[in-house]
Amino acid sequence: VMLLSLPFLLRLRDFQTRLLQWFLLLLVAGLAFSADRSAGLQDVLNVLTLLGLMVYFARAERCHEVWFWMAAVCGSLAGAGGLAFYLEQENLPGINLNAWSFFPLTAIFAITLAFSTGGLRRGRLPLALLATVNAVWVFLSGSRGSLLIALVCLSFIAVQMRKRGRSLPIVAAALLIALGVASQFVERKALAVHRLSRLLDSQQSWTKRTSGRSDLALGGWYIFREHPLGIGTGGFANAWMNMNLRQRERLSVFRQGVYTPAHSGWIKVLTENGLPGILIFAAFLLSFAVTGWRRRRKGAFLLGLVVTVSLSVAFLADEFQGKGLWFLAAAAMTVLRQTPNRTRRFAAGRLDPAERGRIIPTRRIARLN
Numbered sequence: 555v556m557l558l559s560l561p562f563l564l565r566l567r568d569f570q571t572r573l574l575q576w577f578l579l580l581l582v583a584g585l586a587f588s589a590d591r592s593a594g595l596q597d598v599l600n601v602l603t604l605l606g607l608m609v610y611f612a613r614a615e616r617c618h619e620v621w622f623w624m625a626a627v628c629g630s631l632a633g634a635g636g637l638a639f640y641l642e643q644e645n646l647p648g649i650n651l652n653a654w655s656f657f658p659l660t661a662i663f664a665i666t667l668a669f670s671t672g673g674l675r676r677g678r679l680p681l682a683l684l685a686t687v688n689a690v691w692v693f694l695s696g697s698r699g700s701l702l703i704a705l706v707c708l709s710f711i712a713v714q715m716r717k718r719g720r721s722l723p724i725v726a727a728a729l730l731i732a733l734g735v736a737s738q739f740v741e742r743k744a745l746a747v748h749r750l751s752r753l754l755d756s757q758q759s760w761t762k763r764t765s766g767r768s769d770l771a772l773g774g775w776y777i778f779r780e781h782p783l784g785i786g787t788g789g790f791a792n793a794w795m796n797m798n799l800r801q802r803e804r805l806s807v808f809r810q811g812v813y814t815p816a817h818s819g820w821i822k823v824l825t826e827n828g829l830p831g832i833l834i835f836a837a838f839l840l841s842f843a844v845t846g847w848r849r850r851r852k853g854a855f856l857l858g859l860v861v862t863v864s865l866s867v868a869f870l871a872d873e874f875q876g877k878g879l880w881f882l883a884a885a886a887m888t889v890l891r892q893t894p895n896r897t898r899r900f901a902a903g904r905l906d907p908a909e910r911g912r913i914i915p916t917r918r919i920a921r922l923n
Contacts, residue, residue, distance in 0.1 A: 556602075559609040566608075570845060570887050573838040578602065580834060584787030584827050594788025594826075600874035607884035615888055618671050625668035626677065629684030632661035636691035640739055652871070655700035658688035660878030666707045667885045669714040670857040678715060679727075685711055686728040690735045694742040696749040699871040703864045710860045767817055767871060770794070774821035784828030790816040793825065819869030839865050842883075845890045854890055861886040
């Protein structure tokens with residue numbers, strides 16, 4: 555898709571796309587001195603996914619119906635899929651629930667985007683209820699990072715409904731459904747509450763409270779101090795396995811000497827791509843809120859802020875494999891992108907074919923008039 559739409563992608567010159575391109579170039583350059591080029595290449599391809607998704611979203615940029623039905627389909631699929639998963643979990647092969655949580659979480663992203671496009675005149679109640687059901691599935695997974703992201707998105711949906719009035723009955727119905735669904739899975743609910751309680755338990759060590767993530771973060775900081783320009787894209791796991799971190803202050807013996815990924819996009823970029831990488835990465839995530847602020851008169855600031863917060867939180871505990879995060883980023887970049895005068899570009903023959911399809915119906919209406 556990216557190859558077929560290369561002319562469209564090359565014409566994207568907005569600030570966010572430029573930051574993404576610089577970040578990709580830095581990742582590719584980091585492959586030259588990486589100790590694990592195969593892992594680094596996977597990182598590049600994971601991030602590159604965003605450009606392919608942008609092609610799809612650009613074709614639906616002005617069609618509010620498409621955004622609504624995308625949310626309805628994704629929300630229904632994840633809602634039914636989550637129910638099937640928890641009912642049959644004992645008969646299924648083992649799976650990392652932190653990774654599985656992105657299934658319902660991506661559906662919440664789709665619903666959040668439908669509320670952000672500004673053209674949602676109907677279907678608010680079913681979409682809000684679908685978001686609630688999928689938030690319950692995220693909660694039952696026990697993934698604390700995904701739950702926090704889901705709460706951020708639900709808050710955005712609640713604010714958007716409040717702007718359009720009569721939100722109280724919808725919120726009340728959503729809470730009742732959430733309580734009813736969660737009560738049907740007592741064991742999963744107890745495990746999720748236990749994981750949340752452990753995170754807040756000050757009597758436990760940070761290693762136990764964060765499932766070892768704090769050790770990986772601290773070890774990544776020590777690696778960065780020794781290599782401020784980075785160790786190469788994909789090299790964290792090898793560095794963690796080979797470097798002598800046992801004598802480092804405040805580090806426990808969590809998986810030391812074992813090939814272990816960073817489990818954090820922030821730590822991964824800091825150690826592998828150094829100071830230039832972390833600055834560009836932070837600027838890219840912050841650019842959503844900045845772009846939204848520039849378009850605040852069109853009501854875009856809240857969406858930009860939600861995306862910045864969601865991605866920033868997600869990369870505390872996840873790397874680049876989760877396509878749901880790039881799904882959210884690609885859609886938000888499309889919604890937030892300033893669009894030039896389409897009619898003038900169409901007349902000059904420089905409009906993308908996807909955009910021509912949105913101009914032609916207007917011309918037909920003019921002829922009918």
